[in-house]
Structure formats: structure tokens, C-alpha cells
Amino acid sequence: MNADIRIKVGLGSCGMAAGARKTKDALDAALAAAGLDIRAERTGCIGLCFAEPLVEVIDGGESYFYGRVDEAKAAQIVKEHIVGGKPQQELLLAEDELNFLTRQTRIALRNCGVIDPESIEQYIARGGYQALKKAVCELTPEEIIAEIKTSGLRGRGGAGFPTWFKWNACRNAAGEEKYIICNADEGDPGAFMDRSVLESDPHAVLEGMAIAARAIGCHQGIIYVRAEYPLSIERLEIAMAAAREQGFLGQNIFGSGWDFDIYIKAGAGAFVCGEETALLASLEGKRGMPRLKPPFPAQKGFRQQPSNINNVETLANVAWIIRHGGAAFAAYGTEGSKGTKVFALAGKIRRGGLVEVPMGLTLREVIFDIGGGVKGEGAFKAVQMGGPSGGCIPASLLDTPIDYESIAATGAIMGSGGMIIMDDATCMVDMARFFLDFTQKESCGKCVACRIGTKRMLEILTRITKGEGKPGDIELLQQLGEDIKAGSLCGLGASAPNPALSTLRYFPEEYAAHIEGHTCPAKSCRDLLTYHIRPDKCRGCSLCARKCPVGAIDGELREVFVIDEAKCIKCGNCAAVCRFGAVEVK
Amino acid sequence: MAQSTQQVDLAKLEPVLAEYAAKPGSLITILQHTQDIYGYLPREALKSISGATGIAPAQIMGVATFYAQFRLQPVGRYLIMLCQGTACHVNGAESISAIVTEELGIKDGETTADGLFSLKHVACLGCCSLAPAMMINGEVYGNLTGNSVRQVLRELAAAAKEEDKA
Numbered sequence A: 001m002n003a004d005i006r007i008k009v010g011l012g013s014c015g016m017a018a019g020a021r022k023t024k025d026a027l028d029a030a031l032a033a034a035g036l037d038i039r040a041e042r043t044g045c046i047g048l049c050f051a052e053p054l055v056e057v058i059d060g061g062e063s064y065f066y067g068r069v070d071e072a073k074a075a076q077i078v079k080e081h082i083v084g085g086k087p088q089q090e091l092l093l094a095e096d097e098l099n100f101l102t103r104q105t106r107i108a109l110r111n112c113g114v115i116d117p118e119s120i121e122q123y124i125a126r127g128g129y130q131a132l133k134k135a136v137c138e139l140t141p142e143e144i145i146a147e148i149k150t151s152g153l154r155g156r157g158g159a160g161f162p163t164w165f166k167w168n169a170c171r172n173a174a175g176e177e178k179y180i181i182c183n184a185d186e187g188d189p190g191a192f193m194d195r196s197v198l199e200s201d202p203h204a205v206l207e208g209m210a211i212a213a214r215a216i217g218c219h220q221g222i223i224y225v226r227a228e229y230p231l232s233i234e235r236l237e238i239a240m241a242a243a244r245e246q247g248f249l250g251q252n253i254f255g256s257g258w259d260f261d262i263y264i265k266a267g268a269g270a271f272v273c274g275e276e277t278a279l280l281a282s283l284e285g286k287r288g289m290p291r292l293k294p295p296f297p298a299q300k301g302f303r304q305q306p307s308n309i310n311n312v313e314t315l316a317n318v319a320w321i322i323r324h325g326g327a328a329f330a331a332y333g334t335e336g337s338k339g340t341k342v343f344a345l346a347g348k349i350r351r352g353g354l355v356e357v358p359m360g361l362t363l364r365e366v367i368f369d370i371g372g373g374v375k376g377e378g379a380f381k382a383v384q385m386g387g388p389s390g391g392c393i394p395a396s397l398l399d400t401p402i403d404y405e406s407i408a409a410t411g412a413i414m415g416s417g418g419m420i421i422m423d424d425a426t427c428m429v430d431m432a433r434f435f436l437d438f439t440q441k442e443s444c445g446k447c448v449a450c451r452i453g454t455k456r457m458l459e460i461l462t463r464i465t466k467g468e469g470k471p472g473d474i475e476l477l478q479q480l481g482e483d484i485k486a487g488s489l490c491g492l493g494a495s496a497p498n499p500a501l502s503t504l505r506y507f508p509e510e511y512a513a514h515i516e517g518h519t520c521p522a523k524s525c526r527d528l529l530t531y532h533i534r535p536d537k538c539r540g541c542s543l544c545a546r547k548c549p550v551g552a553i554d555g556e557l558r559e560v561f562v563i564d565e566a567k568c569i570k571c572g573n574c575a576a577v578c579r580f581g582a583v584e585v586k
Numbered sequence B: 001m002a003q004s005t006q007q008v009d010l011a012k013l014e015p016v017l018a019e020y021a022a023k024p025g026s027l028i029t030i031l032q033h034t035q036d037i038y039g040y041l042p043r044e045a046l047k048s049i050s051g052a053t054g055i056a057p058a059q060i061m062g063v064a065t066f067y068a069q070f071r072l073q074p075v076g077r078y079l080i081m082l083c084q085g086t087a088c089h090v091n092g093a094e095s096i097s098a099i100v101t102e103e104l105g106i107k108d109g110e111t112t113a114d115g116l117f118s119l120k121h122v123a124c125l126g127c128c129s130l131a132p133a134m135m136i137n138g139e140v141y142g143n144l145t146g147n148s149v150r151q152v153l154r155e156l157a158a159a160a161k162e163e164d165k166a
């Protein structure tokens, strides 16, 4: 056995959901049984979510990635590789799976899945808190802001606003107390990069906040975290305590006389609270309802004082930029969109997970070369970007470079970087309905256009998916969409029609099929499907009849069974259980 | 944590009020602690929060009903938070919900008659690459299929029976 061998297990919440804790226990038990002193180490999420539970063995300076490690494989790895010195080829991730890692440029995710998120020593060993020291001891606040300006960093929370500009405005605003607030509300259902950073590298966020605070001239930071992320809160608390102990937070940081500390506020489940002014209201214990801007948070924010709100990923880039210089960051990416961006690949994707790549790569490169394309049999149909505020980008635009402006030109938005891959079994009308259902529920209710308009759009879309669409529905949806955009105060309402408008733009034939033909080309809208047993294929085994929850299938054993369409509730059970492929869905 | 039959013990709330009642802007935090204690927000507790903080009952109700996290009714021993986020939707979360309904006879927002299970649809648990996913009492279950969901529910029901016997 190599003396400096190390074993790491990814223990983010996705890894744990896949059983990583059991894997770690099994590794430790096998190590103990073999009489070894070493134990498996905890690390965060490296982003290879498709291969969880993931175990990395570092042996003689080489990394071996084992994917989908259950308890039996854990025992095998210890016995054969750790003790026996023979890497287990058949358990290692394949070359194309490893591409997922090697094609990345990791700045925001630099420590995710590398260090133990609960160890400040490991963070420091990777250069952590050097940037804060430089910012406090060597740079003036103006120089910090200038460095961020050079980097070209734009907000990763959705709007893509230049970070230096916001900091500068807050710095120059008049006020006694100023606040730096980290927006960790991650509301886009389908994006999980902020959770991963918080769970896997909490110090990167704390250090970024402290540097921003120094630049702005403030003493208090607040992190607003989604209630659904208990592990993020736990690891942030541990990180904050350690940072205080080492003097990176608290009083007289680096002997400079400057004080700064942070506390956490847990959100309570409202998508609209990701919007800055709603977030501020929520921080004050109120209903999270947006208000008119100006005044901007940089002028009047938390407790009416100048406040700067930044997204988790934005802040996670900051320490790296200060340490390596703004120019190093700006060397990546495109003219208007500098640096790297984290994307969350999910949906019908072969290799789902988190990837960080320079801006400007094409959608095709990220989805196919890195993500491996569509999982299963289906063909790629569209990628949804920007969640409830974004849109679906069709296959014909796969060569679009990923930067703020090019993505916006397609009718979608960069958003937080969530990419949901859809195949030909995903119905685009249903996707529009899905998002309108979401925004309709999450509308705070302040603006009539948003509150009632989204509900009307949802009703129309629901009707269409039930085969009750009418001539004129499409025009009505477009008209309503424009009106809602114009009549909404905040970004939620102003962007809520986008999922419907973008699918209308790229998939008009799918809407037409539902409205005029009463069919769903993706065979996904239940009410438009009919189930039928093919006499030439049915062997009369009666399995479907026994699995039908409503007794809609009748027949004699060894004769052809028949579905009573009037009784059928279209649950799909029969098609799923038939071993002869006799149940036809139309 | 089925509390429906139990009396609401307001003494448990006192340490929370002692810590936060005088701090402005703490209403959401107080409600979160209250829900941790009782499993939901009992009317009596809301009244004493109003008394201690001076915030009008109407305003407290306004906040409690605005946020999805808060419940005004007790929930079952197992709270099934079934993800209906985008990634889960695309991967068939709707049929998973139908299976839970078929298995337990409850829909979104309801609790079984025996007080064992409550079902709540949520938008994204942040485990999208394991879609469809659900969280039951803090534990995440991913890559759900009809069979795996049924199995989890049956195992939990059996575990509850064992606990009650012991």
C-alpha cells in the first residue's frame, strides 16, 4: 500500500441521497477490518451527480475516480486497490465520463469535491483567505473595486449586472450602516449550483462576502438561505465559527481595525423572495413582496440603509479574482461575458450534474460533449434555460454560444445557469403549462397583470393540454403575455410569460396539433391519449387486466383482451406491464 | 409528529420568545422555531407570539400564509415532500404523485386518516440530477420509480408500527 494514499467520498446532499453515507461507512469498516489506520475523508460535491456515490482514491499522486460505489464495491476497492495495490479498472469511470471533469475550468467550483467543507485548514491550504488578507492589508477599497471591474464579473443570479458597478454605487451611497447580503435563495426549480457551493465550499462564499464588505465599507453581512437547504445552513454555521476563531471574521481583522461579521437568515419558501426588494422585506420578517425601484437597494436597502445583494456564485468567484488578478478571470470567456459560468445539467440528460466552463462555449458542446446528450432512446428536442423566467431553445439553435446576449436573443435567458434537457417525449405545451402553474402559484399578488394574467394563461394552456383548445387561443396567449410583461412590477411577472412565448415561437406546430388535431405529438398529455390493445400481439395473459386500477380491461384467458375507453383513466399501467408490447398508445 | 390530539404546551415556546420577541424583524424566525416545536403553527401559539411581540394577529397570519413553509394544520408523522420541479417534472414526477395518491389515498396537502403520512408538493429539492426525487423527514430519495416509492412508503409504515409496539 502506498503510504500517502487518500480516499475521498462526496457527501453533498445529492451524494447522500444516492447512498454516499453508507458507502463511506462501508469503506471505513473495510479499512478497519484490514487493520489500516486511514479512513475515508468527507468532501463536497464534485459535480458528477450522475455517478454518485463517488469515491476518489488518490494514490501515488494519481486520482482514480470510482463511480456508483455501493457497499459491495466499497469493500472491493479497499481490498483490491488500497490493500492489494491494483486499481479496479471495471469500477473506474470511463474515459468519456471523466471528460465531464477534464473539460471544465473550475473557478467558482475550485474547491468543490476537493476539500472537506468542514475543514478551514484544508481551505487555507488551497490558498484560502489570502485574497482577504490582500484586500484588507494591501489594497484600498477603490483598488478592490477596480480589480473586479477589470475581471468583467457580472452577477450570476440572473440579471448579469456588472458586480463592480453595484459595489461602487453602494460604496458611494450615503448611510451610517451598510450591509452586504448573499442571495442564497436559489429559486429556479432545476438549478442547484448555489446549493453545491454552499455545501462544498462555504468559506469561498464567506471570503467573497468579506472582500465585498471591505470594498463597500460595511461591517455586517447576511446570508439569506432557502429553507429547503438544511445542509447548506449547517456547513455555513460550522465555517463561520471556524473563520471567527481564526480571526477572518469578527473584530479587528488582520489587525486592521476593521470589523466584519455575518449571520444567516433562513428563507421560508417563496420564489419571489429571490427578487432583491422582496428579499429585503423578508429579511425584516415581513411578507416578501417586491417594491418599486428606485430607490435601489444600494441607496435604501436593509433597514433603509445602503445594501449590496449578490448571488452565491458571484461571491464564490471574488476571492479567486483578487488572488489571481482581474485580468486572469477576464482571459476566459467572451467580450461581453467574461470568465466562467457554472451550469446545472438536468432533465433528460445522460450525465447530469454541475459543470463550470468558460463563457462562449456552444450549447452543443456543453450538452453533448460534456453532458453526453440525451439519456435513453429519445432525440434531443430543446433545452430550457432560465427556469420560470426563461425559455426553451430548440435543436436548430444548439450552436448558439453561451453568453448573456446570445442566450437572450433566443428568447431564453442565462438565468442562474440551470439547463433542463428535453427529448421528444416532452410536450412543449405542457412545459409552458408547467411553468405558468409555477409562476401563478408564486406570484406575490401585488400586480393585477401578474396575479390574474398568469392565472388566465394557465387556464388557457391547461385547456389546450386537455384537447379543449379553441381558435384564437394562441393570439390570446400572445396578447396576454405582452400585457403581463408590461404591467408587472418585478421580474417575476415581467418574465412569467417567457416559457409560453418561447415555445409558441419555436414549436407552433405542437400547439396546432393540440388545438386542431386534439393530439399530443410527444404522447405526454394524458387526456389526449387513447389506449388500445392490438389483437395481433395480445396473448391473453390477463396481466394488464389485473393491473388496471379501474377494471377497464376485460377478456378471457388466452383470448384477446379489450380496453373500455369510457372507463379508462389513462394511467398507463397496462402499457407498462404488457410483456408483448400489445398495448398501443396514440 | 402528529399533534392533533395533544394539548398545545405554550411553555415550550417561552425560550423562543425570550430570545427573539424584542428583536425587530424576527417574526419569520419565531414562526420557524414554533413550527419546529409543534410541527405546525397552532392558533394558541400565534396568539402568544402576538402578545409577546406586539405584532397584530392579522399581520402574523399574513406572514404565516404567505410562505409555503408554514402550516396551520398538524402534519402526519412522515411528511412526504414530493418534488414537482422542472427536472423532476420532465422525468415523470406527476406519475409518482399519482402513485402516492393511489397507495395512500391522499392528494397534495392532505394527511392520511391514521395520521401517518402527509403529502406536499414542493418545487425542487436541489437534487435534480436524481430526478424524480422526494424528501421524507429530511431524508432524500432519488431516481424514484413506481415500485421504489411503494416500497419506501411500505417500509416507513412498517417501521412506524414497530416503533409503536416498542
Ligand SMILES: Cc1cc2nc3c(=O)[nH]c(=O)nc-3n(C[C@H](O)[C@H](O)[C@H](O)COP(=O)(O)O)c2cc1C
Binding pocket: A154, A155, A156, A157, A158, A159, A160, A161, A163, A183, A184, A185, A186, A187, A188, A271, A272, A273, A274, A275, A276, A309, A310, A311, A312, A314, A315, A490, A491, A492
Ligand atoms: C422572481 C425573481 C427571483 C430571483 N431569484 C433569485 C435567486 O434565487 N437567487 C439569486 O441569486 N438571484 C435571484 N434573483 C435575482 C436577484 O434579484 C438579484 O438580481 C441578484 O441576487 C443579484 O445578485 P448578482 O448581481 O450577484 O447576480 C431573482 C430575481 C427575480 C425577479
Ligand code: SF4
Binding pocket: A272, A289, A290, A442, A443, A444, A445, A446, A447, A448, A450, A451, A488, A489, A490, A491, A492, A493, A494
Ligand atoms: S410582478 Fe407579480 S410577483 Fe412581482 S410584484 Fe407584481 S404581483 Fe408580485
Ligand code: SF4
Binding pocket: A531, A544, A547, A548, A549, A550, A551, A552, A553, A563, A567, A568, A569, A570, A571, A572, A573, A574, A575
Ligand atoms: S391505461 Fe390504465 S386505466 Fe386505461 S386501460 Fe390501461 S391500466 Fe386501465
Ligand code: FES
Binding pocket: A189, A190, A191, B083, B084, B085, B086, B087, B088, B089, B123, B124, B125, B126, B127, B128, B129, B131, B132, B133
Ligand atoms: S427539480 Fe426535483 S430536485 Fe430539482
